Amino acid sequence: MRKFNVILLAACLAVLSSCSGDDTVARSTVTVDISGLERLENGAQYQAWISDGVDLTPLGRFTDVDFPKTFEALTGEVDNATQFFLSVEPGNDSSPAISESILLSGNFVGNAATVDVTQTFGSYTSASGQFVLQTPTDNVSTNENSGLYWYIPSTGQPGLKLPTLPSGWKYEGWVTVPGASGDVNLSTGRFTNVNNADESDPFSLNINPAPDFPGEDFINENVLSAYGVNTLPNLLNKQVFITIQPIFDNSSTGASIAPFVLRPLVGTVTQEAGSGITNTMQINTASFPVGRVTK
Incomplete structure (x- = not known):
């Protein structure tokens, strides 16, 4: 009987030890x-x-842009991590998989x-x-300052020179x-x-065809x-820019709800309609988000 009690006690201790181990799984930050x-809406x-390099581990989701932020994962997953990714996920998305709209990424060198955006979008x-x-x-003929198109009328060539985007993203003017x-x-x-018209023209009247390039007439009152x-609107002296938008950020009009933070080209309208001179834009990649991740 004493031997049986010893065996039972040992079994109970083993179970307790196992349960205790589940509660103290090592985690790292x-x-x-x-x-x-910019805050997402x-x-x-x-x-x-x-x-x-093989498996992805989700750390957490957020909408605010208050940093730094600290996340937890199993110590083994943190220690073995070689890469970090930041994606943009659509609302009400229950999928555990990462979206195609990967925004930031980088490789760990040591613990940092x-x-x-370089790995995703390349160089601008x-x-x-x-x-x-x-x-x-x-x-x-009296409202020509109310529309704009990204092309060069004198040559018939596209007015935009932009890298091809990866899956998950689109340009927008x-x-x-x-x-x-x-x-x-x-x-x-x-x-x-950049060699074809964009996806929508809700502000145009479509009595006549538009150039087969991105752009819009803002004349539909x-x-x-x-x-x-x-x-x-008279577009003279107004700000013009190109964004890179998450592909799911759309509506029935073929336009995004709001411009995304990635704005590779910006400009101001200085040449009014009929001047024969194109307006030029400037590279704005210095505004792209950057960061540092430590483990």
């Missing part, structure tokens, strides 16, 4: 410090990940990684932009105009090919008023 991000979220050192003001989709309650960013439409713009 990963600290993420990023500058240049409309349900979208940032998600941090680490990888050992510098993260930026050769990017450029030229555009002209015109409103070809109607028969009115924007112009900032006065509205009833402050400045309004109006989209010229999303695109992936009914649509403009829905955005709080109550008169045809």
Whole structure:
């Protein structure tokens, strides 16, 4: 009987030891410090990940841009991590898989990684932009300053030179105009090919065809008023920019709800319609988010 009690006691201790071990699984922290991000809206979220080169481990999701942020994962996963990724995930997404819209990444050297957009988007050192003001989709000649297109009329060549985007992203053009309650960013439409028209033209009238390049006539007063713009905008001296948008950031109009933080080209309209001179844009990659991750 005594022998049986000893065996029973040993078994109980083993079970208790096993349960205790489950409660004390070793975990380690990963600290993420990023500058240049903007808060996400409309349900979208940032998600941090680490990888050992084969498997991805999710660290956590967030929408705010208060840094640094600290995440926890199993010590083995943290110790074996060779890469860090930051993705943009659509709202109400229950999938455990990473989206195609990977924003930042970097490789760990020792216990630290510098993260930026280079691995995802490559270099923008050769990017450029030229555009002209015109409103070809109607028969009115007095509103030519209310539309813009990224092409060079004298040569018929595209006005944008941009790297091909990876899956998960699209380019989009924007112009900032006065509205009833402050400045309004109006989209010229999303695109992936600078040699073709973009995906939408809600502000145009379509009486006549537009150039087969990205751009828009802002002359449909009914649509403009829905955005709080109550008169045809004169684009002279207004800000124009190109963004890189997550591919899921869309609506039925073929335009994004708001411009994303990645703005590789920016410019100001200095040449009005009919001047025969294109407006030029400047590279803006110094504004791209960068960060440091430590484990």
